[in-house]
Amino acid sequence: MAGEVKSTRKCSISLEELSKHNKIEDLWISIHGKIYNVTNWAKHHPGGDLPLLNLAGQDATDAFLAYHPLAASQHLHNFFTGYYLQDYAISQVSGDYRKLLSHFTAMGMFDTKGHTVFFTMLLMAVLFCSSVYGVFCSSSPLVHVCCGGLMGFFWIQSGWIGHDSGHYQVMTTQRFNRFAQILSGNCLAGISIGWWKWNHNAHHIACNSLDHDPDLQHIPFFVVSSKFFNSITSCFYDRKLNFDCVARFLVSYQHFTFYPVMCFARLNLFAQSFFFLFSNRKVPNRVQEILGMLVFWIWYPLLVSFLPNWGERIVFVIASFAVTGIQHVQFCLNHFSSSVYVGPPRSSDWFEKQTIGTLNVDCSPWMDWFHGGLQFQVEHHLFPRLPRCHLRSISPLVKELCKKHGLPYNHVSFWKANVLTLNTLKDAALQARNLSNPIPKNLDIWPPLQQFLSNTRLHSGT
Incomplete structure (x- = not known):
């Protein structure tokens, strides 16, 4: 058969x-x-x-x-x-979801992209040119720090264009859309668009599955559930996510280290891009992607080299990375505090999993540029091909559908989303500190550290 x-x-x-x-x-x-x-x-x-x-x-x-x-x-x-x-x-909720999808299609919403891309690219040009101008034409260290921050905001907006172009065609043709992907991702941000699509597609399909969603697999730095303590196997990376003594130590303080690590999370994206492009797996347009990455690693170090001394160069890089960390925080806010599960996604509750695993961030319309569509994460996960200029307008319809079927429509302020994320990390951290929950015996642990943990358990009476 x-x-x-x-x-x-x-x-x-x-x-x-x-x-x-x-x-x-x-x-x-x-x-x-x-x-x-x-x-x-x-x-x-x-x-x-x-x-x-x-x-x-x-x-x-x-x-x-x-x-x-x-x-x-x-x-x-x-x-x-x-x-x-x-x-x-089909279930009633799936039937209603498909009707809503057909309604948006009939209205031409998937084909009407508005002026979001134009304004985003215009903003990117202003941010990039301002940063370069400040480096070349000012001798003030303070200006140079601000230029590093502008570069960070430039990368954030570049990330939104890369995200949009990966979900739907932001340009008039597929060739121009591919150009936008390589330009915004590889050339300007140093991140492989091929790696991002591979990672992001898996995230969308298996939203908040601990063993299938790569966006939740950040051992040894972060875990969002004590289920990671059992060293689950990642079906995305095809390897075991070992919760060893190092992971236990780092996770125990993850609610304190969350923001500092996010300031330098871009380093992980650089590394993942290189691992992907030089791996044995099939990579579409591999040469094109590598050349795009090469462009980034020429212009960015060259720009930094024009700063007068190593101190200002380091501060410029840190400022650009730290500001871009805002975007990495945004990625986490939408899912870290939401419901999680173990196992592959089930088609029978696809709509339900997308809603309970995501969190919207309330903001005024004039702040939509800042969140890049992630503020309507529920809508984006249900209709990933929908241009972000329509997400606000369909929000009441999605909310009504969730209410009809008794499903949560989670939305909080940006501040509250941060609080919920930190609380999730803190809960897992306190559980990790509980030494009565031993590290799995099948892990190879450095003997002195194993002895230290054993002694600690004896002295604590556990």
């Missing part, structure tokens, strides 16, 4: 039978009750094979509709097995 069925006779298989085809070498999915064999397509899928693998052996209709335009349905017949899903039915 693993091969393609050529018979045109309508026949059906059960959901239990479909669930057996959930491996990379035998990958079937259901869309609108039709069964498709996408085993050979997985390695060519523009969004990577992980989204397909995470939903393998299930009905993936909601996710497919969320991430693909109607035109994509025309290609499905190439993978049709001839089988239909037995007793196929």
Whole structure:
């Protein structure tokens, strides 16, 4: 049954039978009750094979509709097995979600992008030119520090353009859209757009799954749940996330180190980009991506070198990294304090998982530029292809749908979102300090540290 069925006779298989085809070498999915064999397509899928693998052996209709335009349905017949899903039915919440999606499509909202991209690029040009001008034309150390901060704000706005271009076409053609991705990501920010899409697609499909969502896997620095103490295996990185003595120590103080680490979180993105581009995995347009990264690592060090001394150079770099840390904090606010789970995403509650795993940030319309669409995280996760200029307008409709089905529509102020995130980190930190919860014995721990932990338990009476 693993091969393609050529018979045109309508026949059906059960959901239990479909669930057996959930491996990379035998990958079937259901869309609108039709069964498709996408085993050979997985390695060519523009969004990577992980989204397909995470939903393998299930009905993936909601996710497919969320991430693909109607035109994509025309290609499905190439993978049709001839089988239909037995007793196929959809829940009320999925039905209402699909109606809302069709409504937005009929209104042309997915094609109307407004002037957000133009104004964002204009702001980027002002920030970049101001930073460069200050470096070249001023001798004031204070001005140079401010220029570093402007560079950080420039990277933040560049990140929003990269994020948007990865979800939908921000330019008139695919070629120009690809140019925008490489320019905003690789050339201007030093981050591989290919790595980001690989990571971000997995995050969206498996939102807040501790073992499938890479955006929650930050051991040894942070954990958002005590479930990480059992050293769970990351299905994204394909390795065990060891909660050893070093991780226990760092996590024990994570609510204090959160903001300082976020100031330098960009270093991790640089490292992940290089690991991705020089890995053995298939990387689309690898040479193009590497050349784009090379552009960044030429212009940014060159700009820094024009500062008069090493002290000002270091402060400039720290200022640019620290300001960009605001964006890394924003990434965490939307998910760290929300509901988490272990295991692959289930298509049967796809809508529910997207809503309970995300948090909106309340802000005035004039501050939308600052949050880049992340302030409407619930709407973005439900309709990832929707240009961010429409997220505010659809918010009441999404809120009403959540209320109708008894689902949470989580939204708090920026300040409260920070408080909730820190509380989540603090709760996990206090649990990590509990030495009665031993480190798993199957981990190799430096003997002196193991002895120290053992002695501490004896003296504490645990």
